[in-house]
Amino acid sequence: MSNLIENIPIQSQLGSNVKYTTKDFQSDQEVRWCPGCGDYSILAQAQRIMPDIGIPKHQIVFVSGIGCSSRFPYYLDTYGFHGIHGRATAIASGVKLAQPDLSVWVVTGDGDGMSIGGNHLIHLLRRNIDVNVLLFNNQIYGLTKGQYSPTSEKGKITKSTPYGSLDYPFNPASLALGASATFVARTLDRDPKHLQSILKRAHGHKGTSFVEIYQNCNVFNDGAFFQFTEKATKDDSVIYLEHGKPLIFGKEKDKGIRLNGFSPEVVSLKEGKASIHDLLVHNETDTTLSFILADMTYHSHMPRPLGVFLSIERPTYENEMQRQIEFAIEKRGEGNMEKLLNSGETWTIQ
C-alpha cells in the first residue's frame, strides 16, 4: 500500500517548524465580497489563527460548495476546492479519507449547508470524520440576490416570498446535535476574539467540528444579528457558554439561567429570589444539556447562546477505517493482485 505523503520529498524549509504569519495565508486573488460583508471578518480571523495551529500550510485544505461564503478557499493560500452546491462536506470526506493527515476545513452557508447540502452535512456529523465545518449563517440567499433561506425567520418577506415565508427555520446547532455531532459551537462575525477562539477549538477537536457563524449580509439581510452584535443590545441578548461556569449574562451580570424541570428560565440575581448557586453550570461534555441550551435559540425571551454547546470524544471514521485496513492486512497479509487473480477454483487448459 502506498502512503502518498511518504512518496513526496518534504522540503525541510517548509516543514512544520516554519513560522508563518497571517500574510502567508493570503492568496494572490482579489477578495470580491460586497464592501461591508461579514465574510471579510471571518476570513481575517481564519487567516489570523492559521499560523497558530501549527500545521504546515501544504497540509491544509479548504473545501467549499456554492454561495457567497464558498468563495472563501480562493482567498486562502492553502490547498482549496470550490465544489458544487451542497456537496462540500462530501468532497471533504473523500479528501480526508484519502489523506487522514490533512487538516480539512469546509466553508458553507445556510443555503449550501442546510438546504441543498443538508443530507451530506448530517451524515458527515454522524460519521465524525475529522473535518471542521464553518457554516456562515446570514439567514438569506445572497449570491442569488435575496431569497429566504432555511434559517430565515418564518414570515420573512423576500423576492420569492412577497407574502412572507411559510417555512419554520432550522436551528443549525440543534440540527447538528440531532445528527450526533461531537463538537457544536456558535460564534459571530463581529466578535473577532470569540470567533478566533472558536476556530482554534474547532481545529483542536478530533472529529467533525460544527461551527455556526452568524454573519451579516449587509446587502440582502442587513442587521439580522445586530441585537447580538451591537453595543446597545448585545449584553442583554447574548449569553456566552463557558465550560464549568454558571450561565450569567446581562450588562451588569445580573441575570442568569436556571433549570426548571427540563426548561431553562431567566432569573434575576438582583431581587434575592435566586443566587449564583441556583444557576445552570455549563458542561460541554453533557449531551442532554447541549440540546437544552441549543433549544434556547429561537425563544425571544431567552438570551442567544454563543460558544461551545458540546465537545465530546468519539472515534473518528478515518481512524476506524485505517484500523480495519490494518486488521485485514494483519489477518490476510498485504494484498497481492497476482495471487488474488489466481486464487480460488482455477483450471488449466494445455
Added chain:
Amino acid sequence: MREKKIKNLDEATIRFAGDSGDGMQLAGTQFTNTTAILGNDLSTLPDYPAEIRAPQGTTSGVSGFQIHFGSTEINTPGDSCDMLVAMNAAALKVNLHSLIKGGSIIANTDGFNDKNLKLAGYSSNPLKDESLSTYQVFEVDITKLTITSLQEMNLSSKLADRSKNFFALGMMYWLYDRPLEPTLKWLAEKFANKSDIREANIRVLKAGWNYGETTELFKVRYAVAPARLAPGKYRNITGNQATAWGLMAAAQKAKIDLFLGSYPITPASDILHELSIYKNFGVKTFQAEDEIAGITSAIGASFAGALGATTTSGPGLSLKTEALGLAVMVELPLIVVNVQRGGPSTGLPTKTEQADLLQALYGRNGEAPLPVIAAATPSDCFHVVYESARIAIKYMTPVICLTDGYLGNGSEPWLIPDYEKLPDIIPHFRTDPIGFLPYERDEITLARPWAIPGTPGLEHRIGGLEKQNLTGNVNYEAANHELMVRLRSEKIERIANDIPTAEIEGDRQGDVLVVGWGSTYGAIKTAVQRHRAKGHHVSQLHLRYLNPMQKNIGAIISRFKTILVPELNLGQLIKIIRADYLVPAVGLNKVQGAPFLAEEIEVKIDELIKGH
C-alpha cells in the same frame, strides 16, 4: 444396477426456475462453477425479480438462472434451453417459452398443487393434461424427497424445505455427469460454523444425485467434454467481480490507494460488496449517503491523490451528472462504472438494457466531453475498467465505463491475465514547486499536473468555475472560455492516438457489417458466425471505445454495403455512426429487459442479405 446410457453433447443449455425464495440463483451459480472447473466454455443469464420476496407461487416471483455450456466456443447464455427445472407451476408458466420443442422438464410435483396452479393461472394441471405432450416431462416430488432425506436430522420443516434447491442441483449434476466435490467444498466453507445447514445441504445434494442414479426415471445421462479454449489458466468470473478486480489491479499498478464512494443500487451493488472485502489491498470503500456523495467523495479522494471511483446504475448516473461536470472542469482522474439496467426512472432494476449510452456521452450541462468505454463480456469488464483507469490517470479526466446487468451478473471462464504484463499506469504527481501552474498542460496528452494536498509549495485552488488557462484562477473572459472549452475537448480527442485500432472479426469487406457495443457482443458473434458458416459475407465490428472512437472505424465501415447496428435501446450508437460516418446504417432494436437472442440478429442479417 443397470448402467445408464451416456449421450455426448457438444453443448447444452439448462435453466433452473423457481420461486424467488427457492435458491435458484445459488443452484445456478454452483452448477456454473462446477462446470467451469470441468473446463467447459460457458455463459450464464441470471434472471430474477426486483422484489426480494414477491408473492410466493406467483409468476411475478419467478427467479431463473440459465447456463449455456459446451465443448465448443460459447458466446451467449443460449437462445433457448434444452432442460428446464421447474420448482413450481409459475416457474413452468414463465419459462416454458424458452424451452426448445422436445426439450426436457423436471417438474417438482409438490409445486403443482391446486394452490400453486391457481396462483400461476393454470385452469388445469399441465402435468396431467396434454399441454406438455411435445416435451419430455419428468415428475419428481422434490419437496417430499428433500424432507424425507432429512428426517433423521430433526430440522424444522421450513429449514428442510429450503434445501430443495440442492436436491435439484444434485439431480442435474448426475444428469450432466458433473462431480459433487466443488459444491461440497463450498458448503464446508460457507457453513463452517452452521453444521446443521451444512449437513442438511450435503445430504440433500447427495440424495438428488442418488435419485438420478438409482431410479429408473432417467434413461439417459449427458456428457459435455471440456472446451478447446486457448491454453492457459482459467477461472470463472462475473462481470461485477471483474469490475472490482480491474479497479484494484489499476490502483495497485499505479501504486496509489483505491477509493470507492458508492451508494447501493441494483445491479451494481456487488461491486461495492466485492471491493469491501479487500481492505488488505488498502482499498477504501465508503458507502455514501447517496449517489451524489458517492461521486463527490470520490472526486475529493482523487484530489488528494487516490484513484477515485464510483459505481452505479442508470438512475444513479443521472444523480451524478452535475458532479461529472465538476470532474471535467477540475480535470481529476475518476472512474464511473454504470451497470446499466432497464429505464427510464426506476425502470426494470434487475433487467438488462443499454439505453444509457447517450446519457454517458452527452448527459451534462455545457461542453463536457469525457471518455466512454464499454465492456463486451463479463470478463472483459476487468480489462475495460483497467483501461478506464489508465486513461483517467494519464489524461486527468473522469471516464465512464459502461457495463450492464447481464454482464454484471453473468459469468464466463476467464483466461487469467498476467498481472505483471498489464500496461503500466504511472501517475505523474507534481512535486516541483518551481514554475508550477495548476493548468499547464502536457504537450502530448494535454493533461494538467496532478498536484495533491500535502505537497509543499503547490498550494492552489480548483473548482467548478471556469479556469484561466495555465493559472487555474477563476476567469470569465470570452476568449479564455472558448480556449478552455476547446482544450478540454481536444484533450479527450487526443486519447484516440493512444488506443489500439479497431479489429474486425471476419472479412475486411463484404455485404453486411454488424456494429455493436457492450453486452451484445456474444449474440452478434454467434449470429455472424452462423452466416459465415453459410458462406455469407458478413463481419462483426465491436466497439469498446465509444468516446473517442478508434481512428479506423470510418475506414472499416466504408468497405461494407450495409451497416447493421443491433442495440438494446431504440437506437443510440446508430445516431453516432450515422452522424460521424455519414452512412445509412440500419438498426435492430430490442427493449425487453433481456439480451438479444443470436437468432434475432441472424434473422435480421438474413433480411439484409436478401435485400441486396
